[in-house]
Amino acid sequence: MxxxxxxxxxxxxxxxxxxxxxxxxxxxxxxxxxxxxxxxxxxxxxxxxxxxxxxxxxxxxxxxxxxxxxxxxxxxxxxxxxxxxxxxxxxxxxxxxxxxxxxxxxxxxxxxxxxxxxxxxxxxxxDGPQPLTPRELEVLRLAAEGEEAAQIAVRLFLSAGTVRNYLTNAVTKLGARNRVDAVRIAREAGWL
Structure with a gap:
């Protein structure tokens, strides 16, 4: 470098x-x-x-x-x-x-x-646009940093259930197996 x-x-x-x-x-x-x-x-x-x-x-x-x-x-x-x-x-x-x-x-x-x-x-x-909303990306980014739903909820002033919904939406939209796979897909695409 x-x-x-x-x-x-x-x-x-x-x-x-x-x-x-x-x-x-x-x-x-x-x-x-x-x-x-x-x-x-x-x-x-x-x-x-x-x-x-x-x-x-x-x-x-x-x-x-x-x-x-x-x-x-x-x-x-x-x-x-x-x-x-x-x-x-x-x-x-x-x-x-x-x-x-x-x-x-x-x-x-x-x-x-x-x-x-x-x-x-x-x-x-x-490629077309990435499928996640800004909030789904934000929640997925925090999950990628190792934060749990409860921690993300506190940081973003949301309920833990709402955070889980955002993560589920991200997993579904990306065709991922789970949130770890969703993070991998989003990183490989350059969205995170």
């Missing part, structure tokens, strides 16, 4: 109109560094230690609404594309994108345009 990050920084520093103001190794460092340097664009890896890139993107888009966000991934999951766009990302590319295209994409995001890998965009259109 370090080698790839350094290679990307070196590539970008060759561009006369691009200045790299910070580089971080941990997702928890992204928002503090973005607040400190106020960049025009942040380039985020979707899979980071500490805090994933999508969660960091939510924070950046909330705290620095004028900052463009370009997500890089090696995961070919259309759910991640949807989640990244919902988090405020303006761009979503594979990590193996041609360097010239990557630089052009950073410029496009800086200009306020959207850039999405065409293969992922097509796959997202073919």
């Amino acid at each position: 370090l080698m790839l990050r350094r290679a990307l920084v070196s590539l970008l520093e060759l561009e006369p109109d691009i200045e790299v103001v910070a580089e971080v190794a941990n997702g928890l460092e992204i928002l503090p560094q973005a607040q400190k340097h106020r960049p025009d664009v942040v380039v985020l890896d979707i899979d980071l230690p500490g805090m994933d890139g999508i969660t960091a993107a939510y924070g950046v888009s909330r705290e620095l609404p004028g900052c463009g966000i370009l997500m890089l991934t090696n995961l070919h999951r259309t759910g991640n594309l949807r989640r990244a766009l919902a988090a405020g990302a303006s761009g979503f590319l594979h990590k193996d994108t041609d360097p010239d295209r990557l630089v052009a994409s950073i410029r496009a995001v800086a200009e306020g345009r959207q850039v999405v890998d065409p293969e992922l965009a097509l796959a997202a259109l073919q």
Whole structure:
């Protein structure tokens, strides 16, 4: 990871109109560094230690609404594309994108345009929307973190029966065997 990050920084520093103001190794460092340097664009890896890139993107888009966000991934999951766009990302590319295209994409995001890998965009259109409601996703996400129905109910100000109903709906809609299987399906699709 370090080698790839350094290679990307070196590539970008060759561009006369691009200045790299910070580089971080941990997702928890992204928002503090973005607040400190106020960049025009942040380039985020979707899979980071500490805090994933999508969660960091939510924070950046909330705290620095004028900052463009370009997500890089090696995961070919259309759910991640949807989640990244919902988090405020303006761009979503594979990590193996041609360097010239990557630089052009950073410029496009800086200009306020959207850039999405065409293969992922097509796959997202073919997959259709994810079937869970926002509340079902929230309950399933908490269940994925190991919380029991009673704990989820307290956190979300719901009854335990309502939480169980949301979990049952998620299991049914995903065609899962149980809630563990539902979590697996949702993770593999990139919805969690």
